[in-house]
Amino acid sequence: MVSGVNFPPSSSVQVQICGDQALDGSPDCDLSDSQEVSTTPKGEFQIPLTVALPPKPCPCVVMALDFNLSITPTTPFVVIGAPYSTPNTFHIHKLKILGAALQGDGPWTSWFGAPPKRTLVLTVHNPNDVAYTFPPLVLAIGQSKDITTQEATTQKLETIGAYKTATYDIPVAFPAVSIGEHQVAGVLGNPGYTTKFLVKTWLFPWGLLAVALVVLEIIALLITRFIRERRRRKEALAGDAPPVPTDPGVPFEDPTSEVPATPVG
Numbered sequence: 474m475v476s477g478v479n480f481p482p483s484s485s486v487q488v489q490i491c492g493d494q495a496l497d498g499s500p501d502c503d504l505s506d507s508q509e510v511s512t513t514p515k516g517e518f519q520i521p522l523t524v525a526l527p528p529k530p531c532p533c534v535v536m537a538l539d540f541n542l543s544i545t546p547t548t549p550f551v552v553i554g555a556p557y558s559t560p561n562t563f564h565i566h567k568l569k570i571l572g573a574a575l576q577g578d579g580p581w582t583s584w585f586g587a588p589p590k591r592t593l594v595l596t597v598h599n600p601n602d603v604a605y606t607f608p609p610l611v612l613a614i615g616q617s618k619d620i621t622t623q624e625a626t627t628q629k630l631e632t633i634g635a636y637k638t639a640t641y642d643i644p645v646a647f648p649a650v651s652i653g654e655h656q657v658a659g660v661l662g663n664p665g666y667t668t669k670f671l672v673k674t675w676l677f678p679w680g681l682l683a684v685a686l687v688v689l690e691i692i693a694l695l696i697t698r699f700i701r702e703r704r705r706r707k708e709a710l711a712g713d714a715p716p717v718p719t720d721p722g723v724p725f726e727d728p729t730s731e732v733p734a735t736p737v738g
Contacts, residue, residue, distance in 0.1 A: 492529030498609030530558040572596040584680030593643040599633040651676040
């Protein structure tokens with residue numbers, strides 16, 4: 474059972490067992506048995522976790538990944554039967570985010586509710602005197618006001634040479650029928666040396682709105698046509714009825730009735 478306190482309230486936490494002290498982030502972790510849990514309004518959580526051998530030798534840790542934290546908390550954990558090796562503990566500096574932006578538009582089907590797709594252009598500088606090997610990147614994509622709707626993905630970027638700057642074009646996809654402000658929240662780097670960034674965009678399926686307006690206009694035209702047709706029928710029925718005399722003292726004569734012939738003497 475894994476417990477946590479002092480986390481952001483009502484946020485999503487991913488818990489996993491990692492080898493090599495999780496120095497390389499998620500690639501060191503047993504992702505197949507990782508668990509996700511939402512914290513309480515007090516920032517607490519408790520969740521059972523299956524213990525399995527991580528892909529890297531111990532020393533092992535339990536890592537709690539929360540996109541709302543600038544650090545990635547870990548705690549030592551003994552995995553019985555796991556191999557052990559001395560981790561490479563050279564001091565590294567955090568990667569620097571020089572730029573993060575969403576580019577592109579479409580596809581055209583997103584105008585009618587399909588998932589919008591964009592390209593995250595990420596410019597990163599490595600301030601270390603050694604190459605930064607396959608820096609891990611975790612992206613949370615979804616609505617800005619409701620982090621519980623965000624979907625997380627983990628990937629490894631290409632190695633950045635010492636004191637080098639690299640630009641990455643990363644395809645991202647937002648949920649179907651995305652309406653309103655959405656965001657891409659990123660955590661870059663090894664646990665304990667992560668760098669965060671946030672990019673926002675506004676999405677709306679304008680095609681669905683156009684279709685809805687056309688349907689409403691058709692309904693309005695049909696209603697107007699029905700009212701006019703009903704009024705025309707009433708007027709037609711009123712025109713076929715015989716006129717009603719306005720003076721009750723004058724006998725009413727039906728102009729359509731036959732007039733008797735008067736003999737001429």
